[in-house]
Structures are given as structure tokens and as C-alpha cells.
Amino acid sequence: MDLSNRTVLIVGGTSGIGRELARRFAAAGSTVAVGGRDPRALAELAAAGFGTVRVDVTDSASVTSARDTVLARYPELDTVVTMPGVMLLEDLRDPGHFAAAAQTIDTNLVGTIRVIDAFTPHLVGRGAGTFLTVTSGIAFLPFPPMPTYAASKAAVHAYSEALRAQLDGTGVGVVELVPPAVATAGQEKVNPHALPLDGFATEVMELLAAEPTPREILVKGVLMHRWAERDGTYADLVAQRSRALAMLPGRES
Template sequence: MDLSHRTVLVVGGTSGIGREMARRFAAAGSTVAVGGRNPEALARLAEDGFGTFRVDVTDAASVASCRDAVISRYPELDTVVTMSGVMLLEDVRDPAHFETARTTIDTNLYGTIRVVDAFTPHLLERGAGTFITVSSGIGFLPFPPMPSYGASKAAVHAYSEALRAQLDGTGVEVVELVPPAVAVPGRQNANPHALPLEDFATEVMDLLAADPTPREILVEGVLMHRWAERDGTYDELVAQRSKALSLLPGRRV
């Protein structure tokens, strides 16, 4: 993928991985717009020269309005990154967990589908373009304190595979980004093995720039998650990760 002449929308690009990806695309020479819910973060990005758009991926009307505004300003848009997501602890023994599950799936899975659906006609009309969906290593190797997060990201993976097959031959490509745990500056991260954000972004951009671009963007740090079943390490790793259930209030492991 040539990163120097693209027009990119990063939905969920106001912080963390999304914001860093927006900056990396811009540094490579692409025109970059960012969509998100945080008005203060959007204002700061606008000051840095990014196009900015308010969008809530859990609201179909908001997504449609954002699409119309983006395409009006950037008719040459050719790359859409679906970065919005929430990552919440969830105790399945507590009946109240269902609302956490609902929020997680509505944002991570349905939000991805809403954004893809909104921009598919535009990219099909162009006859070329790329969706970059974002799943997670946890979609392949569960992290027990976050069951719905893992389920939502596993679903994003499956949806990306089917989407790619349905769009085959149209000129619209589907690339799936599969992050491991990434340490974002200024954000508390309890995982001592989390990959520094800058290192992660450098690996990702190098993989995206490959010709051909891989269907799945797998940095070195996520390979143990992606291939755990194939490598016969799945059960052992899930047992290790189950120790983190102690993070849940009132739980002991």
C-alpha cells in the first residue's frame, strides 16, 4: 500500500492507537481526517491540521451525518479505518454485566459495521479503496476478565474475512489490524508486556507499506495470540491469563 498519496479517515482517532495512526499516515504524506466523540481532542487535532468530524459509532444517524460531511469535504477519500472501541472489565457472575456486554458489542462490532456500511457505496463507486478494520489479539486468545471484548473482536475478525470475500473483484480491499496490548502514554496499563505505542505504530506502518499489503497486520508482539491454537499453546496461555480475574472486584483466583 502506498501510504504517501492516500486520503484517510480514522474513525476513533482522537486518542491512543487511532491518533497515532492518523499522525503516521499524515507523516507519510497522506491527507488525514479524524472522527470521534471528544470535542476537545478534535479541536486539538484540528489545530494540528487534521480534518475533524464529530461521530458516535453507536448512533446510525451520527455515522451517516459524518459520512456525508467527510465525503463532501474529501470526495477523494479512499481509506477508512474503523478504530472506535471500548475495553471494559466484566464479571459474568454479576447480572449487571449484561449492560457492559451490550455497550461493548454495540461499539466494537456494530460500530464497525455501521461505519463500513456507511462508506461502502462511496468506495464501490470509486472502484478502489481500503477498509482497515481493527480486531485484537484478544479475539484469538481470550482475556477472561473481558469476555465481551474478546467476543466482539473475534466477531470483527470474522466479519472482516466475510467482507473481504464479498468485496473481492470490486477494487475495495479489506485489511485487518490485530493489535496486542499497547502501552499508550498517559493511560494506565496494568500489562507489563504491553508494546510501546511508537514501536507498535512503526511496525504497523511498515507492514501496511508492504507490497502486497498483508490481509492481517500482525506485529511481532501479537503472533503468540494469533497462532496459539495452531502452536498448541492455547490452553496454557488461557490458564495464565485467567489469573487476571483477580482484577474483578470481589474475585480471587
């Protein structure tokens, strides 16, 4: 993928990985707009020279309005990165977890579908473009304290595969970014194994720039997650990760 002279929209890019990808695409010579809900973050990005649009992916009308705004400003839009995501702890012994599950599915999975649906006619009409979906290593190697997060990202993976098949021949590609734990929003304090954001982003951009662009962007730090079943390490790794259930209130193991 040529990372220069693209016109990129990153939905869910007001912080963390998305914000860093916005910076990297812009540094490579692309025009970048960022969509999100946080007005303060959007104002900071606008001051830094990025296009911005407010969008709530759980609200279909908001997604439609954001699409119309973006396409009016950037009719040459050719790359849509969709990475809405919430990560919530859930104790499945407590029926009260359902509210967190519903929020997670509506944001991570249905929100992704809303964004893709909104921009598919535009990209197909151009006859060229790219959707970049964002899943997680947890989609392939679950983290038991966050069951619905894992399920939602596994679903986005499957949806990306189906989208790629359905868009075959239209000129629109589908690339899936699969991050491991990355040191954003204080994660480095919770997970000492989280990858530094700068190194992660550098590796991602190098993989995106490859010709042909890989269908899945897999940095070295996520390979153990992605291929755990193939490598025969899945059961042991899930057992290890299950120790983290102790972080749930009232749980000792």
C-alpha cells in the first residue's frame, strides 16, 4: 500500500493507537481526518492540523451525518479505518454483566458494521480504496476477564473475512490490523508486556507499506496470539491468562 497521497478517515482515532496511526499517515504524506466522540480530543487534533468529525458509532444517524460531512469535505476519500472499541471487565457469574456485554457488542461489532455500511457505496463507486478494520490478539486468544470484548473482536475478524470476499473484484481491499496489548492509556502499568506505542506503530506502517499489503497486519508481538491453536499452545496460554480472573471483584481465582 502506498501510504502517501491517500485520504484517510480514522473512526475511533482520538486516542491511543488510532491517534498514532493518524500521525503516521499524515507524516507519510496522506490527508487524514479523525472521527470520535470526545470534543476535547477532536479540538486538539484540529489544532494539530487534522480534519475532525464528531461521530458516535452506536447511533446510526450520527454515522450517516458524519459520512455526509466527511464526503463533502473529502470527496477523494479512499481509506476508511474503523476501530471503535471499549474494553470492559465482566463477571459472567453476575447477571448484571449483560449491560457491559451489550455496550461492547454495540460499539465494537455493530459500530464497525455501521461505519463500513456507510462508506461501502462510496468506495465501491470509486472502484478503488481500502477498509482497514481493527481487531485484537484477544480475538484469537481470549482474555477471560473480558469475554465479550474477545467475542466482539473475533466477530469483527470473521466479518472482515466475509467483507473481503464480497468486495472481491470491486477494487476495494480489506485489511485487518490485529494489535496485541499496546502501551496506551496507562496499559503499561497494568500489563508490563504491553508493546511501546512508537515501536508498534513503526512496525504496523512498515507492514502496511508492503507490496502486496498483507490481509492481516501482524506485528511480531501478536504472533503467539494469532497462531496459538495452530502451534498447540492455546490451552496452556488460556489457562495462564485465566489467572487474571482474580482481578474481578470478589474473585480470588
